[in-house]
Amino acid sequence: MISDPNSERRSERARRAILDAAFDLVNRKGFAKLTIEAIAAQAGVGKPTIYRWWRSKGAVVLEAMREELGDDFAFPDTGDIAADLTTQITAVSQRLVTGRISEAYKGVIGEAQNDPALMKAFRETVLEPSIAECRARLESAVAAGQLRSDVPTDVMVDLFYAPIHYRHFLGFGDDAVRRSAELVRDVLLGLRPRPDAA
Amino acid sequence: MISDPNSERRSERARRAILDAAFDLVNRKGFAKLTIEAIAAQAGVGKPTIYRWWRSKGAVVLEAMREELGDDFAFPDTGDIAADLTTQITAVSQRLVTGRISEAYKGVIGEAQNDPALMKAFRETVLEPSIAECRARLESAVAAGQLRSDVPTDVMVDLFYAPIHYRHFLGFGDDAVRRSAELVRDVLLGLRPRPDAA
DNA sequence: CTCGCGTGACGTTACGTTTCGTTTTGACAA
DNA sequence: TTGTCAAAACGAAACGTAACGTCACGCGAG
Numbered sequence: 514m515i516s517d518p519n520s521e522r523r524s525e526r527a528r529r530a531i532l533d534a535a536f537d538l539v540n541r542k543g544f545a546k547l548t549i550e551a552i553a554a555q556a557g558v559g560k561p562t563i564y565r566w567w568r569s570k571g572a573v574v575l576e577a578m579r580e581e582l583g584d585d586f587a588f589p590d591t592g593d594i595a596a597d598l599t600t601q602i603t604a605v606s607q608r609l610v611t612g613r614i615s616e617a618y619k620g621v622i623g624e625a626q627n628d629p630a631l632m633k634a635f636r637e638t639v640l641e642p643s644i645a646e647c648r649a650r651l652e653s654a655v656a657a658g659q660l661r662s663d664v665p666t667d668v669m670v671d672l673f674y675a676p677i678h679y680r681h682f683l684g685f686g687d688d689a690v691r692r693s694a695e696l697v698r699d700v701l702l703g704l705r706p707r708p709d710a711a
Numbered sequence: 712m713i714s715d716p717n718s719e720r721r722s723e724r725a726r727r728a729i730l731d732a733a734f735d736l737v738n739r740k741g742f743a744k745l746t747i748e749a750i751a752a753q754a755g756v757g758k759p760t761i762y763r764w765w766r767s768k769g770a771v772v773l774e775a776m777r778e779e780l781g782d783d784f785a786f787p788d789t790g791d792i793a794a795d796l797t798t799q800i801t802a803v804s805q806r807l808v809t810g811r812i813s814e815a816y817k818g819v820i821g822e823a824q825n826d827p828a829l830m831k832a833f834r835e836t837v838l839e840p841s842i843a844e845c846r847a848r849l850e851s852a853v854a855a856g857q858l859r860s861d862v863p864t865d866v867m868v869d870l871f872y873a874p875i876h877y878r879h880f881l882g883f884g885d886d887a888v889r890r891s892a893e894l895v896r897d898v899l900l901g902l903r904p905r906p907d908a909a
Numbered sequence: 910c911t912c913g914c915g916t917g918a919c920g921t922t923a924c925g926t927t928t929c930g931t932t933t934t935g936a937c938a939a
Numbered sequence: 940t941t942g943t944c945a946a947a948a949c950g951a952a953a954c955g956t957a958a959c960g961t962c963a964c965g966c967g968a969g
Contacts, residue, residue, distance in 0.1 A: 549958080561913095672870060679873035696866065
């Protein structure tokens with residue numbers, strides 16, 4: 514590990530080339546066959562430059578994915594919670610399974626299983642912003658009386674996000690996308706307010 | 712890759728030693744730091760013997776985990792679906808997060824992201840038997856009028872299994888176990904039959 | 910002048926395979 | 940049931956290869 518580089522003198526050109534090369538390579542070769550040496554070669558950069566600024570290839574790919582993703586995690590709010598959830602959950606599922614970041618996403622989470630710092634970074638920069646947007650939308654639906662109020666919204670979030678990730682990581686493939694609308698419909702069957710006390 | 716060994720002449724002694732060493736090492740070192748060479752050394756076995764019978768360390772660990780797990784995926788059936796689900800989902804969550812197979816489970820699924828054959832084997836030998844048991848129990852509950860009949864039971868299974876895996880893979884740790892009973896309770900709020908047509 | 914940069918080389922680790930005796934095993938004969 | 944024998948799996952060792960993460964060097968930009 515190289516100690517304490519001065520980030521003010523950092524080369525933006527090298528940084529961009531590294532992230533671009535990493536993102537291109539992870540999609541063409543897959544995360545497992547991605548190497549720091551290949552990133553350096555394609556980026557026209559020295560290996561020490563990569564090791565100077567990132568702890569692992571997982572960290573590089575996370576940052577590349579993070580930039581590809583942008584910082585717009587906004588949830589639509591048309592007033593119709595069923596429509597908004599169907600739109601967004603399907604979109605997220607599609608982005609995970611068939612989208613540009615699919616390989617990077619799987620790879621980072623796989624590596625993060627053995628790298629707590631990487632897991633922390635992934636959750637803070639990718640997962641939690643997305644969860645927060647979803648929960649905010651669900652809370653507004655609860656306030657509008659469109660969803661029951663006796664199930665915590667963070668559990669509701671899990672009911673939508675967990676199946677998407679579960680199906681993605683466990684290799685259900687396109688099936689996960691196809692069934693995402695059905696998932697939203699079925700979960701909403703249970704999350705609608707009910708007049709009686711069952 | 713070595714071609715077509717005769718499984719009738721296979722050494723059970725070597726097989727046992729390899730699986731035991733793999734399972735011990737994956738728990739002590741973690742899956743990422745597990746190597747075929749270390750397995751061979753600890754098992755007192757030559758590397759070619761491992762490569763002769765398994766395609767990768769993931770395949771070795773899967774088989775070791777599979778044997779540790781046994782083939783009893785039975786779901787309790789006391790007639791009370793809430794109690795049975797709470798018991799079993801909590802148990803499965805605990806086994807995943809803090810149990811003996813935790814490291815092996817995470818490692819195999821991580822490697823399976825880049826190894827379709829391993830993913831297929833994992834699903835067929837571990838995941839699907841467990842899902843089948845869960846779904847059978849849910850179907851009997853539907854038949855008994857304890858659960859609504861307008862949500863497919865395979866979606867119901869996902870509502871319980873997906874959050875467990877999702878929380879495990881995304882590093883929620885012990886929190887996943889602590890909240891599993893709450894999860895069952897909240898999901899059941901929505902899966903109970905409702906008298907009205909909302 | 911400083912310090913990040915690219916280059917190239919370093920020792921190390923693990924890969925997956927090959928070679929080579931040794932030992933086990935199933936098949937067959939008595 | 941028991942003995943023998945060839946085939947094949949075995950353990951050990953060594954191989955070339957790939958990528959690791961680090962270091963030393965000289966260049967060039969701030």
